[in-house]
Amino acid sequence: FRVAVKAGKVGAIRRLPNVAAILPVEKHQPDNLRTDPYTGASQAWTDTGFTGKGATIAIIDSGINYYHVDFGGAGYDAWQADDGLTKGNDFPTAKVVGGYDLAGDDYNADDENPIRQPDGDPLDCKDKSSEVDQHGTHVAGTAAGFGVTGDGKTYQGPYTTAAIKAAHLRIGPGTAPQAKLLAYRVFGC
Numbered sequence: 001f002r003v004a005v006k007a008g009k010v011g012a013i014r015r016l017p018n019v020a021a022i023l024p025v026e027k028h029q030p031d032n033l034r035t036d037p038y039t040g041a042s043q044a045w046t047d048t049g050f051t052g053k054g055a056t057i058a059i060i061d062s063g064i065n066y067y068h069v070d071f072g073g074a075g076y077d078a079w080q081a082d083d084g085l086t087k088g089n090d091f092p093t094a095k096v097v098g099g100y101d102l103a104g105d106d107y108n109a110d111d112e113n114p115i116r117q118p119d120g121d122p123l124d125c126k127d128k129s130s131e132v133d134q135h136g137t138h139v140a141g142t143a144a145g146f147g148v149t150g151d152g153k154t155y156q157g158p159y160t161t162a163a164i165k166a167a168h169l170r171i172g173p174g175t176a177p178q179a180k181l182l183a184y185r186v187f188g189c
Contacts, residue, residue: 051148052176061136063124063185099183107188122183147173
């Protein structure tokens with residue numbers, strides 16, 4: 001089991017009868033920084049030059065925050081200003097080229113009579129937790145995000161192992177960073 005204690009107490013706990021071992025617990029955070037080297041995508045880009053250019057990937061999930069700089073968007077302030085309900089001039093984008101919200105924010109498949117409120121804007125959920133919990137956006141970034149530089153700008157390439165290592169990215173590129181995306185929102189908040 002896991003317990004949080006002050007460092008000075010570890011020795012006393014270690015000496016208790018029936019304590020076999022005490023090990024540190026590492027804290028992990030989800031990120032998109034190490035995926036490509038782990039999966040071999042960056043080596044494939046280097047070896048083949050295939051980076052998704054000409055491909056389109058449909059993300060069927062909670063929508064895509066197309067304002068995110070990982071997709072070449074205008075960023076957090078623009079996302080905050082969007083009402084999330086109507087397709088405005090910000091969608092489609094050069095990266096997220098189409099899509100549709102088939103569910104609406106309040107859709108819950110567990111309800112006895114779930115009510116869908118579809119609309120033309122597949123923007124990922126804008127409820128209170130959505131600043132840190134946008135599943136479709138994370139999936140889309142893993143599939144085809146451009147990457148985000150250390151200073152918060154959209155990474156423009158090149159997509160090679162050496163360039164990615166040298167770039168000191170905050171968010172690594174997706175597996176097919178030059179692919180286009182379609183966003184189909186099928187989950188409510």
